[in-house]
């Protein structure tokens with residue numbers, strides 16, 4: 325078994341990902357040896373994808389290879405850090421060479437693009453699960469955290485929200501046959517999320533706090549507010565909803581944007597004086613940045629509806645329609 329594991333690792337994983345000069349010793353020894361540059365801090369995160377919990381049985385291996393790394397890249401992005409090295413712990417129910425080829429190919433592509441080297445890991449037999457530990461570096465003291473937001477700052481998010489959850493809903497309800505461009509776009513948002521690494525890097529020195537949107541804007545923004553000890557008002561009509569989402573889900577679109585997970589956009593805060601800098605950043609990176617509301621003293625996230633009525637709490641009803649999502653699709657409930 326050890327020999328088979330060794331052969332599979334050599335065939336599918338050795339040399340995958342980016343080649344980096346700071347990998348003094350990569351796959352092949354008992355552990356990797358990495359050079360961390362002077363003045364930098366190491367940023368480390370891990371995330372497991374488990375079949376039946378975080379993805380549907382039979383999910384395409386290309387999507388899994390991409391997502392397993394993307395979800396970790398998103399956490400590194402939320403810290404304002406630069407991704408560098410990953411470890412992969414893969415548990416497989418059986419040896420399927422087609423699956424391994426597609427999985428490792430997708431992982432390799434994203435890793436090269438984001439300059440991440442695969443420096444170790446292990447392979448074992450059991451129920452399908454994929455765990456990646458990703459490390460990166462950030463200039464000392466410059467990591468973006470959740471606890472830096474202050475009353476008076478403004479609340480922002482990148483990109484559009486709710487599309488990944490909508491895509492998952494299309495996949496789960498068997499609406500795979502819907503082949504409109506909108507439906508394809510939504511499914512793609514779920515299967516191939518694009519973490520905001522460049523934006524996270526650029527937000528150093530601009531954002532006062534940051535978190536990535538993995539469990540839905542409402543939940544993740546609330547975590548940021550809680551960590552910072554502030555409250556916020558969020559304008560429902562400000563939510564960035566794509567044309568595709570509106571077209572496929574109509575009036576449910578705002579709920580998906582608030583309660584759906586897996587977007588991997590960034591939710592952050594910044595002082596008002598950074599408005600112009602953020603507008604420039606948005607243009608330079610080609611990433612929409614939307615101002616959602618303002619922070620004030622207190623606790624909690626208050627929603628304002630389009631007609632000016634205050635929705636004082638995010639009622640259970642808002643979740644009910646998609647009550648199965650957080651459990652079925654979301655990751656990392658402990659965070």
Ligand SMILES: [Mg+2]
Nearest residue numbers: 399402536538
């Ligand atoms: Mg996160």
